[in-house]
Amino acid sequence: MKNLRDFTYEELLEEVRGLGEKPYRAEQVYGWVYRKCATDIDSMTDVSKALRERLKESYSVEGLKVLEVKSSFDGTRKFLSELSDGSRIESVLIPEGDRLTLCVSSQAGCALGCRFCMTGLSGFTRNLTLSELNGQVFAARGLLNEGETITNVVLMGMGEPLNNYDNVLRFVSILTDGRGFGFSHNKVTLSTAGLVPGIRRLGAEANINLAVSLNATTDEVRDRVMPVNKKYPLEELMDALRGYPHNGKKHVTIEYVMLANVNDSIEDAKRLIKLLRGIPCKVNLIPFNPFPGARFQAPENHMVSTFSKILQDAGYFTIVRASKGSDIQAACGQLKGRYGEEEGERDSAGG
Ligand code: SAH
Ligand code: SF4
Numbered sequence: 001m002k003n004l005r006d007f008t009y010e011e012l013l014e015e016v017r018g019l020g021e022k023p024y025r026a027e028q029v030y031g032w033v034y035r036k037c038a039t040d041i042d043s044m045t046d047v048s049k050a051l052r053e054r055l056k057e058s059y060s061v062e063g064l065k066v067l068e069v070k071s072s073f074d075g076t077r078k079f080l081s082e083l084s085d086g087s088r089i090e091s092v093l094i095p096e097g098d099r100l101t102l103c104v105s106s107q108a109g110c111a112l113g114c115r116f117c118m119t120g121l122s123g124f125t126r127n128l129t130l131s132e133l134n135g136q137v138f139a140a141r142g143l144l145n146e147g148e149t150i151t152n153v154v155l156m157g158m159g160e161p162l163n164n165y166d167n168v169l170r171f172v173s174i175l176t177d178g179r180g181f182g183f184s185h186n187k188v189t190l191s192t193a194g195l196v197p198g199i200r201r202l203g204a205e206a207n208i209n210l211a212v213s214l215n216a217t218t219d220e221v222r223d224r225v226m227p228v229n230k231k232y233p234l235e236e237l238m239d240a241l242r243g244y245p246h247n248g249k250k251h252v253t254i255e256y257v258m259l260a261n262v263n264d265s266i267e268d269a270k271r272l273i274k275l276l277r278g279i280p281c282k283v284n285l286i287p288f289n290p291f292p293g294a295r296f297q298a299p300e301n302h303m304v305s306t307f308s309k310i311l312q313d314a315g316y317f318t319i320v321r322a323s324k325g326s327d328i329q330a331a332c333g334q335l336k337g338r339y340g341e342e343e344g345e346r347d348s349a350g351g
Contacts (some may be wrong), residue, residue, distance in 0.1 A: 064135035076325030106161025162198030
């Protein structure tokens, strides 16, 4: 059985053609799947009975199996889903003012092994398929309260989205397709640890917002906390960011996880300003979210505010990202996709 949620519009068109049907049938089915959230083929009432019967022979509509939902006092909702092979991923709905952002995972685990990231320390299982990416949007819709809609989607959950490039781009095409989920390009953001070829390709092939986890201002420190830096060092990365299309208005978001006594000094702030020269960007400072076994500590508040002020004084729009959902371990870098595991059981893997 093929899952109807595993096709972009163009791919569905091909499927429908293969069945000897007219192209408008693809539009109908696609609309049922994405706009009307059909969960079975029988409910697609304006599709002819004969075609529905034929579709049912080879296709189904399969969602994710949501194992657990945790809700924070601040409205943040984290859900854990089980994939068909038993892998587990987490996704988070985050309310912020009039926005409701869905944070989506792109992989089960992550191969990049950043030292401060719980996902990175638990290793890599596999890339998510299109229906597993889509499935997080459908599952999140099922958790909405009356009157709520998802306004933004960020690929900022578990995994490195540029390491699952093809499926992520197919997902983006559905997210931003008026016949699909219908988000504007400005409402979709992909966060990467800095895979330079992927950034260049994304700039040429998609029109979404880019966030980059910089997290250090020297190669020496970045090598240590983000091993991917050995492959794509700072100079190359900054060069790719300078080339990222901005359409005159798009700003890259620089994410900077602040680790006490590692990258939170005044010198770091000054070096960061130099690095960012010539890159239209805004800066998100993210105080490290500790987890059991972590080798880093959260920065002191005064370090965060000093750092932030230095950047602001240099003209950079800078925010300190509030730790939403911290009571349910939904904050940045705390997603781990395991279930029933006591916090204390985790060993301090990695180095
Ligand atoms: N792989 C992508 C997207 C997922 S990580 C990336 O690295 O950008 C999402 C964000 O969480 C990144 O900015 C990362 O630096 C941050 N992060 C990871 N672990 C964290 C932690 N323990 N505390 C705070 N932020 C963390
Ligand atoms: Fe992977 Fe991003 Fe975590 Fe690094 S910070 S290990 S790239 S998920």
